[in-house]
Amino acid sequence: MTGPRFKGEGRIDLAGQTVPQPGEGQLLTASMPVPLTVMTGLDALVQAVEACTGRARNDEASGWGLEAIRLIRRHLPEAVRSPDDLAARAGMQRAALTVDAWHRWESTPGTNAEGESAS
Incomplete structure (x- = not known):
């Protein structure tokens, strides 16, 4: 994935979907097309499952993933x-x-799989 591409006039192309950028008084995700809502929701779900089952899994990661x-x-x-x-x-x-x-905690340099300082 190459990331968002600006289309001009306050629009970007994200994952093949042209998404209007929120103007004043608009909410960020309210203008997302349904297919993009589904894709981003499933991406979050996959990452949540990873928190519960991945290599760095522990009670805290599982708690975040389950939530x-x-x-x-x-x-x-x-x-x-x-x-x-x-x-x-x-x-x-x-x-x-x-x-x-969870991802930020897991990837923090100097922590082990339990999120504790490795030093």
Whole structure:
């Protein structure tokens, strides 16, 4: 994947989907097309499963992964069914943030698989 490409007039091409950039008063994910909502939701789900089953798995990682899975299970179907449901969008953002926090913790230099200082 090459990343987002700017299309001009406040639009970017992301994963083959042209997504309008939010203007003043608009919310970031509310303008996402349904296929992009599904793709990003499934990406977050895969990463959450990795937190529970991957090489760096431990109780803390599993907790973050399970919380993200719970949020995705609850909010992704509703975000797809009702794209304007801001509560569902917020739930998906919480899930993505939870997975991102795990990835940042896991990849912090100087920590072992338990997140403890290796020195």
